[in-house]
Amino acid sequence: MAAVIPVRGHAALLDGVLQALAAQTRPVDRLAVVDDSPEPALRLAPPAEVVHSGGVGPYAARNLGVASVDSDVVLFLDARSRPRPGWVERTLERFADPGVGIVGSDTLVRGGRSLAERASEVQQFSRLDKYLSAPFFLPYLPTCNLAVRRADFTAVEGFSTVRSGGDADLCWRVQRATGHRLEAIDEVLMEWIPRDRARELLEQNFRYGKSHHGLRREWSSRGLTVVEPLPAWRLAVRSGRAALRFARSLTAGPDARARDFVPLAGACFDWGYWVAHHREPAGAVAPQQDAQAS
Template sequence: MNTTGLRVAAVIPVRGHAALLDGCLESLRAQSMSLDEVIVVDDSPEGSLEQLPGVRVERSGGRGPYAARNTGWRSSGADVILFLDARSRPRPGWAERLVEAFTDPDVVLAGTGVEVSSGPSLAAQASHRAQFFKIRSFVSTPFFLPYLPTCNLAARRSALEAVDGFSGVRSGGDADLCWRVQRTTGGRLEGVEEVLMEWVPREKVLDLLEQTYRYGKSNHALRTEWSDRGAPPRVPLSLPRLAKRAGVVSLRLGLARLRGDAERSAALLADACGVATEIGYRVAVDRARRSSAPPTGRGAGRARARVGA
């Protein structure tokens, strides 16, 4: 039961993972506190998701997950917005605990501990071992300001309005939003260490590696975007060192799988995810250097001709 007087809405963007949505909605129905609205935002270009019982479906036209979240919260009049994704499985006390945090007027953002579930696949077991969403790494020991992932993020509506919601980035928009909210409003982010959310991992190894590769690219984008506001730069690993790490992990993982050592395989795939993150960061750094380098050769000649024209 909600005794805070605050209206509460949950927003879930969906594109390509509609099969996972039922589990998320079922978990929301099991909450100890009833929600005023549950909004699913269909971000597929064709808007193919049908209406669902007890749920309002909005459409965002395939503009990406952060644009979809903006569509969701802007369509609601709730005071507190609970952001999840289709892989999120909130435990029964999740919503109630988060909404309680907003009875403190200084709190503008909140989230709880998240546990990545395991499963029968190697990718799921490696994800469970890696635990990408440990709240301490986001709140207690972040590389810059504290933030929370959008699989488990509650925001005060007035704070979202103050910064005009999420920016249009592909990845890293959760950190960017949290940082802008804190800087603009002066409000506080509250991290609840109790694990009140489970997250369903990817089942395919390539999907998992792509996910962690993208983490590296978004980390570089965030450091670059926020460099003039204090975000610390980071030197990427050298190509020889990266190649060596990737080769060693791949060889050991292959041998572990040949031996049928599931536990060792999961540990090594978790290590491979760390390598994928470093590769993503290195690729982003190299692309940024190339785009900022002055043209040479024929390109330089054409550039000088344009300037002189």
């Protein structure tokens, strides 16, 4: 069993995830850290093995990481992941069932002192309910806390080399192609360190909106509806209301400011979806007119 961690621009966070892996009750057999910087820069001591990918992007980097190891099960994390001590052992146990192809556990986003960290703690975008109990298509798990049977990963030729959304796409293709199921451990075995800058959190949500539209378009021929986004004027009104609400909270405490920042992040998601929809190529699938982007 191997762990693969892509990293680019977050090398300062890497020590935390490596220390957490070293504290596992069941150590990984192989550890591939993929340095996705354009110029090779990362140097690590064994047992970590550094793979230099040259700036190909996070999902292509993960593919290269998998290619560098030969384990039957591959665990994916990122530099912000902080697995609790039993994560590896409890995850690996689920693969004793030959019908299981994908495993993950619940993930808790940590808080912090900054507005972005507090808002991310409120948002909790990595909790299982967002991926399993209320999925917008097939269930999936994020790559900050994801394990895949290598044979299944190889059967679908790995991750699609997109900027965002490759985790959902991989999980869906594995379930469709192999018939193996996704199994989740309904317990927090992973914590995640959020971004500490408000602008980065807004950009993250904007990117998620774009990838959400891309997934819908990519999977439209297989049953996923391409949803019509809200008109720009309605998005502008919604964004304005969210901005006004946040402005009013500036005189309140940090918890209130964080709570009222979350709708701004949601508005960025909606704008990302809107932008992706209006930039889609000619001849793309027509959207359903009776639905709205979430």
